[in-house]
Amino acid sequence: MSTFKNKVAIITGSSQGIGKTLAIEMCKKGASVVLNGRTASKLTKTQEELKLLGHNVIAIKGDITSLKDCKRIVDKTIQAFGQIDFLINNGSITMQDEIDCIETEAFENVFRSNSMGSFFPTKAALPFLKKTKGSVIFISSLAGLHAMPSASGYSMGKMALSSLWQSLSIELSHTGIHFGICYLSFTQSEKEKTMLTANGNSIPVPKRPNFILQPQKTVAKSIMQVIKYRKSKRVFSIFGKFVAVFLRFFPGIVMRIMILNQKKQQNHALEPV
Numbered sequence: 001m002s003t004f005k006n007k008v009a010i011i012t013g014s015s016q017g018i019g020k021t022l023a024i025e026m027c028k029k030g031a032s033v034v035l036n037g038r039t040a041s042k043l044t045k046t047q048e049e050l051k052l053l054g055h056n057v058i059a060i061k062g063d064i065t066s067l068k069d070c071k072r073i074v075d076k077t078i079q080a081f082g083q084i085d086f087l088i089n090n091g092s093i094t095m096q097d098e099i100d101c102i103e104t105e106a107f108e109n110v111f112r113s114n115s116m117g118s119f120f121p122t123k124a125a126l127p128f129l130k131k132t133k134g135s136v137i138f139i140s141s142l143a144g145l146h147a148m149p150s151a152s153g154y155s156m157g158k159m160a161l162s163s164l165w166q167s168l169s170i171e172l173s174h175t176g177i178h179f180g181i182c183y184l185s186f187t188q189s190e191k192e193k194t195m196l197t198a199n200g201n202s203i204p205v206p207k208r209p210n211f212i213l214q215p216q217k218t219v220a221k222s223i224m225q226v227i228k229y230r231k232s233k234r235v236f237s238i239f240g241k242f243v244a245v246f247l248r249f250f251p252g253i254v255m256r257i258m259i260l261n262q263k264k265q266q267n268h269a270l271e272p273v
């Protein structure tokens, strides 16, 4: 019997990007998936697209930084499918600006979406996950292993996930629920992907060189392996694994490289044009 056949997954932040690709891949293996996001138009478009492919999906609009919304998402999932086997805490917003200039509200939005945005859905779904002895997956990032410049609120949120994942793994080990954390490396993004600037405006994410990016489908399949083999922790991509090993043995060198790079960029920004 396939790990995913006749199982029910809630994937937060699945109206686009990695969450949407994961929804498609899980559906292909026979799962029913609850799509989620805050923007109704994006969510409906994705739901229709997946239904046309013959997949069993429903879409529930909701903000994962609101416990009330998360309880509603869980209740509606139970009404529709009667069970929850997998909760993928994927929804997130990212940012691009330094602490010195960022408005605290923008910082807090980023931090909350990456921290409370995983805690609230987990808290709401736990009673049902206990019944199925299902999986809770936290989608983190290399920014959850080491702070990234101009992404302080994002890194802080992703690091909080490591702590949440550890606490749950210890406190709820008797329940049979599997808790896994995925430290994603640079991944191909939707052209619609945005990030918050210092004043809270959304701008498109900058393009990264293609060779460093993992395809979304590869990432989705790796997340499914973490679920299938009930792995507790996985760092994604060869680059990510290299970074993790380097960080473990040479944390001082990583910090030094980052500081030198930051100084170079700040000096460059100060140069007269």
Ligand SMILES: NC(=O)c1ccc[n+]([C@@H]2O[C@H](COP(=O)([O-])OP(=O)(O)OC[C@H]3O[C@@H](n4cnc5c(N)ncnc54)[C@H](OP(=O)(O)O)[C@@H]3O)[C@@H](O)[C@H]2O)c1
Residues within 6 Å of the ligand: 012, 013, 014, 015, 016, 017, 018, 019, 036, 037, 038, 039, 040, 042, 062, 063, 064, 065, 089, 090, 091, 092, 093, 113, 117, 139, 140, 141, 142, 184, 185, 186, 187, 188, 189, 190, 193, 194
């Ligand atoms: N792409 C990468 O290179 C990369 C690298 C490392 C880790 N990751 C992680 O992978 C996950 C997915 O990234 P992605 O690139 O696919 O991001 P994305 O394209 O920006 O998609 C984010 C999704 O989350 C939803 N969302 C954001 N805030 C939400 C909220 N408060 N409540 C409900 N839904 C919310 C968005 O829809 P709405 O805006 O409509 O709500 C969207 O569906 C994230 O956790 C990210 O940190 C990505």
